[in-house]
Amino acid sequence: MRLAGFYLFAALVALLPVLFPTNYFVIVVGASAGLHVILAVGLNLLMGYAGQISLGHAAFFGMGAYASAILTTRFGWPSLLALAAGLLVAGVIAWLLARPILRLRGHYLAMATLGFGIIIHVILVQATQWTGGPDGLAGIPPLNLLGWSVEGDFQWYGVIMAAMLLAVWLSLNLVDSQFGRALRAVHGSEFAAQMMGIDIVRAKTQVFVVSALFAAFAGGLFAHQQAFVSPDSFNLIVSVELVTMVVLGGMASTFGAACGAIALTLLHQGLVVFEDYEMLVHGILLMAVMIFLPQGLFVGLSQGARRLWATVRQEF
Amino acid sequence: MLEQFFQFLVTGVTVGSLYALVGLGFALIYNASDVVNFAQGEFVMLGAMTAIALLGVGLPLPVAAIAATLAAILVGLLLERFAIEPAQGASVVTTIIITIGAAIFLRGVALLLWGKDFHSLPSFSGDAPIHLGGATVLPQSLWVLGVTMLLVGLVRAFLDRTLLGKALLACSFNRAAAQLVGINVRVMLRLAYGLSAGLGAIAGILIAPITFSSYEAGVMLGLKGFSAAIIGGIGNPMGAVAGGLLLGVLEALGAGLISSGYKDAIAFLFVLMVLFFKPTGLFGHQLVERV
Numbered sequence: 038m039r040l041a042g043f044y045l046f047a048a049l050v051a052l053l054p055v056l057f058p059t060n061y062f063v064i065v066v067g068a069s070a071g072l073h074v075i076l077a078v079g080l081n082l083l084m085g086y087a088g089q090i091s092l093g094h095a096a097f098f099g100m101g102a103y104a105s106a107i108l109t110t111r112f113g114w115p116s117l118l119a120l121a122a123g124l125l126v127a128g129v130i131a132w133l134l135a136r137p138i139l140r141l142r143g144h145y146l147a148m149a150t151l152g153f154g155i156i157i158h159v160i161l162v163q164a165t166q167w168t169g170g171p172d173g174l175a176g177i178p179p180l181n182l183l184g185w186s187v188e189g190d191f192q193w194y195g196v197i198m199a200a201m202l203l204a205v206w207l208s209l210n211l212v213d214s215q216f217g218r219a220l221r222a223v224h225g226s227e228f229a230a231q232m233m234g235i236d237i238v239r240a241k242t243q244v245f246v247v248s249a250l251f252a253a254f255a256g257g258l259f260a261h262q263q264a265f266v267s268p269d270s271f272n273l274i275v276s277v278e279l280v281t282m283v284v285l286g287g288m289a290s291t292f293g294a295a296c297g298a299i300a301l302t303l304l305h306q307g308l309v310v311f312e313d314y315e316m317l318v319h320g321i322l323l324m325a326v327m328i329f330l331p332q333g334l335f336v337g338l339s340q341g342a343r344r345l346w347a348t349v350r351q352e353f
Numbered sequence: 354m355l356e357q358f359f360q361f362l363v364t365g366v367t368v369g370s371l372y373a374l375v376g377l378g379f380a381l382i383y384n385a386s387d388v389v390n391f392a393q394g395e396f397v398m399l400g401a402m403t404a405i406a407l408l409g410v411g412l413p414l415p416v417a418a419i420a421a422t423l424a425a426i427l428v429g430l431l432l433e434r435f436a437i438e439p440a441q442g443a444s445v446v447t448t449i450i451i452t453i454g455a456a457i458f459l460r461g462v463a464l465l466l467w468g469k470d471f472h473s474l475p476s477f478s479g480d481a482p483i484h485l486g487g488a489t490v491l492p493q494s495l496w497v498l499g500v501t502m503l504l505v506g507l508v509r510a511f512l513d514r515t516l517l518g519k520a521l522l523a524c525s526f527n528r529a530a531a532q533l534v535g536i537n538v539r540v541m542l543r544l545a546y547g548l549s550a551g552l553g554a555i556a557g558i559l560i561a562p563i564t565f566s567s568y569e570a571g572v573m574l575g576l577k578g579f580s581a582a583i584i585g586g587i588g589n590p591m592g593a594v595a596g597g598l599l600l601g602v603l604e605a606l607g608a609g610l611i612s613s614g615y616k617d618a619i620a621f622l623f624v625l626m627v628l629f630f631k632p633t634g635l636f637g638h639q640l641v642e643r644v
Binding site for chain 1: 383389436439440443444445446447449450451453454455456457458459460461462464465572576579580583587612614615617618621622624625628629632
């Protein structure tokens with residue numbers, strides 16, 4: 038029963054393309070939402086559960102994407118191996134960075150992660166001989182899964198949704214493990230967590246690496262799906278959008294983060310026609326949710342519903 | 354070589370002055386409210402863009418500059434009233450996200466008002482470069498330096514010499530205690546937001562003739578100002594000024610001697626190093642007493 042929500046979600050994801058096999062919104066926007074869910078669920082482990090803000094998460098997304106792009110186009114690596122290499126690069130960098138950066142708190146941590154994100158973005162723009170510079174890298178071959186070459190929107194929907202469900206399943210299980218409980222203890226009080234024998238440096242390092250791996254995984258898939266990468270997909274605005282997804286849905290809830298990711302993706306699609314208003318709406322949304330519903334839309338609403346249900350049961 | 358070095362120094366100090374003004378604004382707001390205002394850079398942008406727009410409708414430059422500064426101050430007060438006050442007592446992460454939301458919102462408004470085009474102000478007193486021992490200095494750079502020095506001096510005198518300024522400082526030490534001795538903390542909060550919005554707007558108007566301005570121009574300036582505040586020790590107003598100048602010079606040297614494309618990376622790498630090795634800032638809190 039613990040994973041009932043997950044099975045429901047999986048059923049919905051599987052059912053949608055059967056009902057609407059040619060619907061652009063389901064197949065194309067759905068795939069994009071799926072990538073965002075992987076990113077948001079990973080960032081939520083760090084922000085929601087461990088309470089560590091990251092304003093530079095697009096950097097890990099970019100590392101995964103560029104590792105896949107560079108290794109497949111310039112060195113002819115098979116796509117799965119390139120994807121794995123991207124995970125390795127992002128994981129190692131996150132591991133090296135975790136110790137000094139996660140010693141910082143609050144505003145200092147925000148600044149440090151933000152600075153890290155900007156540095157990686159500048160490198161993507163400037164290291165032209167490797168990354169193609171501001172123009173990006175084109176001609177990334179399709180993802181090849183042991184002989185099956187993923188092509189077309191419909192197949193990509195399937196692959197990304199499978200990856201997304203894997204990410205959600207992993208997150209749900211991680212949160213319910215000893216690791217997850219340690220994270221929540223660190224979030225509550227680092228001092229108390231330490232008193233209970235939790236190695237807080239280790240717990241923070243692990244969650245930073247895990248959340249970087251989620252982002253790099255999404256990055257690798259993104260590069261193959263788009264067949265093109267450019268630095269614009271991994272800048273500060275993207276990092277802020279990822280944070281928005283997590284807080285919009287509700288921190289410290291896997292489905293909250295997933296809902297936030299889906300909601301923001303749909304919002305972007307809906308505002309495509311009114312492109313100039315997108316920023317305005319994005320800004321108002323961030324402020325309003327944080328002021329009036331700081332626990333997030335999904336978490337806030339589901340708590341409200343649960344309370345309503347409890348009163349209803351008491352009355353009758 | 355020495356001439357070149359001097360030239361980089363001039364550029365660095367000019368840009369650094371802007372970082373200093375923005376950083377000073379960060380420090381004032383942080384002192385009064387423990388909030389790091391990520392919309393600080395947007396005040397810079399609003400100042401520059403409003404001044405440009407007012408000049409465009411035929412107002413003389415001094416009038417346009419003053420009106421733009423007042424407009425930015427109004428926006429700062431509105432921001433405090435409608436975004437910061439309702440969220441009092443919220444966590445650090447929450448307030449960071451609220452001010453980021455405010456920044457995106459203000460950028461969105463500017464985009465609607467002025468579009469995506471780049472705009473520029475005419476220089477205050479001509480473009481004829483002044484030669485100073487092998488280096489060339491634009492008259493606008495002197496304006497930037499002069500006005501920055503004046504403003505920093507005024508803010509310092511305000512904090513040290515006036516009752517209002519001391520009340521503002523008292524809020525930064527202990528807000529509950531300040532309230533108990535009869536300081537209206539809410540008014541102090543508004544004062545801090547108004548003051549930093551004004552400082553940001555003036556910085557924007559000063560730099561508008563040198564760099565082009567657009568709806569996005571505030572993002573990087575705001576972040577550099579935040580960096581300046583961190584280098585100087587967050588919440589230390591004069592430290593932020595020193596941090597801004599240091600960051601500007603370092604960036605100019607990095608751009609000139611290493612690579613101009615990497616100048617932002619160099620600046621933030623320096624900030625990361627400061628955070629990793631001396632998170633209380635390079636100048637600690639003693640600087641306030643010494644300078």
